Amino acid sequence: MRFLFTFVLFISYFTNHLRAQTEGNFIKASIGFASSSSYYIENYGSQEEVDVMGDGLYLQGEYILGVKSWFSVRPYAGAIFTSVQKDQDLTNQPQYKVTTNAFLLGGKVRLCAPIPWVAPFIEGGIGTSIGKFETFTPNVNFNKSDALLHIPFSIGLAIGRKHSFELGISGYFHPAAKQSNAILGFGYTFPLD
Template identity: 45%
Template sequence: MMRKILILLITVLTSNLIEAQFIKEKSINAQIGYGLSAPNNSIDEIVDDGYFAQGELILKVTSWIEFRPYAGFILTNSNGKDLNNNPTDEKAESKAFLLGGKTRVRAPIPWVAPYVEIGIGTSIGKFETLTAFDNIDKSGIIYHIPFSLGLELGRNNNVDLGFAYYFQPSVEQYAGAFALGITIPLK
C-alpha cells in the first residue's frame, strides 16, 4: 500500500514539475559507479562493496538550483573481511532499488562546478546489518535520505563526478557510491 502511494505521489509531483512554468531546462543524467555500504555502529572497520547505477530527470529552475527525481539500484556484498583485511562476521549488505527526489544546489562555473544535494526517497529490497550492536535482516520498503557531493565537469558541465550517499536509519546502515555520470539535454 505504501509503495503504491509513494509511486503515485512521485508521478504526480514529477508531472506537475515538468509542466511548471519555472522549469527552464530538462535533461537526463545516467550514473554508474562503485557501490559501498557500511553499518552505522561497528567495532570492526567494515565497508562492503559492489555496484551502483542511477538515472535522474534534471529539472533546472535556475543556474543554481535543480530538482532531480531519480531511480537506480545498489548491490553490495560482504567479503568477510574488514578494512585491515582481518576476518569478520560483521557486515552491511544492500540489494535495493532506489527511488526518490533530490534538490541540487550548484555553483554555475564553467568547466568545474561544485554541487551538494539532499532529498528523500525509498529503498526497496533486502538489507542485512550484522554488528556487535545490531542484527537486522529486513526485506521490503524503507525510507532513505540521499546526500551527494561532487563536481560537474566540462564546458557545459555535462560530466558528473561525485560521492552519493543514501542514509538508511531503519536498518542502521548507509549505502553510497563513487559515481561517474553523463548528462544529456532534452529538447
C-alpha cells in the first residue's frame, strides 16, 4: 500500500512539472549534412553494387506553435543542396547520380515525450520541394526543375534544461523523383516571448 501511495504521489508531481517542449511560439533554426539517394538498389551487370548518392548541405527554419507540452505544429521553410563527385572507377559507363537542389516548404507535427533534459521526439507531415531534381540510375532517368510533393519524417532528441538544442535524423521522400534525402541535423530553438 505504501508503494502505491508513493508511486501515485511521484506520478502526480512529475506530470505537472515535466515539459518536453513549452507551450507557446518559438523559432527553430537547423543545419546539417544531407545525402540524396535513389529508392532502388542499383546493380551494374556483373560488377558489384555501387552506391548512387549525392551529399551536401541542409538548412531549415521552423515556426513552432506549441499546443501542449507533448504536441506542436511546425510550418517550415528550408533548403537541400546535394551534388555528386565524379567517380573515376566507373570508366566506360554513364555517370550515375542522384542530386537535389531545392527549397522546402511545408508543415509537420511533433509528438515529444515529456522527459527532463533529454526528450525523444517523432515528427511527420507533408510539403513541397521547389528546385532541380536529378535521379539518373539504370532503372530511373528523372531530370526536372519542378515543384514536387515531399513527405518529411524525423526522429531525434531535444536536449537541455529547456530542450533548446536538438539532434535528429530526418528523411524527405520525393515519390515523383524516385529519390529520398537523409539528414543528420542540429537545431537550436529561440523563444518568441
